[in-house]
Amino acid sequence: MPRLGQDGAVTSAAARPRDVVILGSTGSVGTQALELVRRHPDRFRVVGLTAGGGNKDLFAEQVRELSPAFADLGEEASIAAAAMECDVVLNGISGAVGLRPTVAALEAGNTLALANKESLIIGGPVVTTLAKPDQIVPVDSEHSALAQCLRGGRFDEVRRLVLTASGGPFRGRSRDELHDVTPAQALAHPTWSMGPLVTINSATLVNKGLEVIEAHLLFNLPFERIDVVVHPTSVVHSMVEFDDGSTLAQASPPSMLIPIALGLAWPDRVPHAAPGMDWTRPETWQFFPLDDEAFPAVALARRAGSLGGTAPAVYNAANEVCVQAFLDGEIRFTDIVPTIERVLAAHDVPSNMTDLTVDDVLAADAWARDRAAAA
Incomplete structure (x- = not known):
């Protein structure tokens, strides 16, 4: 494709x-x-x-x-x-x-x-x-940003894609400090207003892990050329780095x-779709490395994406079950990603992935939901 x-x-x-x-x-x-x-x-x-x-x-x-x-x-x-x-x-x-x-x-x-x-x-x-x-x-704002930036050069000139992550409401916290966070705290996203599933996914960074897989599938680049950086203000939505060292970024207020x-x-723009940046105001753009120890969801998503086949379906389904369990007070915030990891480890990825059907994917989805609910 x-x-x-x-x-x-x-x-x-x-x-x-x-x-x-x-x-x-x-x-x-x-x-x-x-x-x-x-x-x-x-x-x-x-x-x-x-x-x-x-x-x-x-x-x-x-x-x-x-x-x-x-x-x-x-x-x-x-x-x-x-x-x-x-x-x-x-x-x-x-x-x-x-x-x-x-x-x-x-x-x-x-x-x-x-x-x-x-x-x-x-x-x-x-x-x-x-x-x-x-x-x-x-x-997705990140992938829309990448598509816009890719207009600035030939695809064979692309060195890497850089997805930005706000870091969610718990940016800077250690793994231990996340142990007792509540659903209300996890739903208080600092820059975006979204539904509960996506908001919790942003807090765990599962959403960013899913977006890494999405970028791989949309733009046909290997996972090692797709990076994630933390950008708390969510003004730069993503970037494309080209092989001459130039980086193009798409920026707009979070919307x-x-x-x-x-x-x-697409491929046209809609005039006045949303307010633009106010360049008369002082603005500082900060970027930080991802803390994989406190937020292991992105690394786990890379593993699922590299396995391919039904593994991403298992990752996603197990997460949806775990998010609901967290919202219902049945598990802790820090139980979500480890449970996904256990379910993914128990899944047998089909050996012939070129013949996958929708039914195969949905069967893996159902299996992962049952497995996560029982975990």
Whole structure:
């Protein structure tokens, strides 16, 4: 699969509004996407809406307002909507349940604005072999930043990708100091407002581990050329270092509106998608090395990604179970990553990974959830 950004193609904005399908319309990404649609009716028209059903009243309001051609709740609805004839499908679903809709969108030939990183990470070759060049546009702020920076040079000039991590609410703490942290403390992210799963993942740095795997799959670079640095203010969203020593960074105030807008309009930009930097104010950008001892999730993700096959699915599924157990007060914060590690160690990765199917991935996902729940 030729990866996004390698040809550097840029086209002008379409003359007609883009027909957009939004999966997970009541979640954080979905509601922000609809905010952009409302502000730019000349650019976007919603033709499909789906949600998981956790906020039926909001979904009903969205349907009444936008009158999409298709609107329904549940996984099957998202699969059907993803396959609709449209210009772009925004997959804003949370978790592994987004895999089948991702596959449906790719099989239908639709451009996929991917906020549901889990579907790419757990699907791996199942997803990448389906995707045509530039069919997947990343909506994660870090990977959107990388895609933007890659426009600044040829892909064969890239030395490494540098993902930035805020460090979460516990940056600077030792492993021992994390032992008794509470869910409320872990949910108090210093720079981003996100759902509970992603917020806890940011506190453990599991989210950054998942993003390392995602970058590997999106941009086809080996793990040793994908680095992570801690950047507390979350202003520089990621960087690309080229082989002449030059580094390009993408910077903006912490907001998902810019990557969502780029996902919907790629390769074009949406004017005034979000406020820019105020360069009249003093600003200090600090970067720190990752503390792998206190936060071993990234190193463990690299191991899972290097194993490939169903290993990333196991990593992700075990984590989702552990996060819920932590939120429910059943395990400690410091139990999350060690439990993932034990589940991953117990998993037998298939020897023939080129023949993996969606069913294989979801079977590994189910096995890991059962194993983590019993751990």
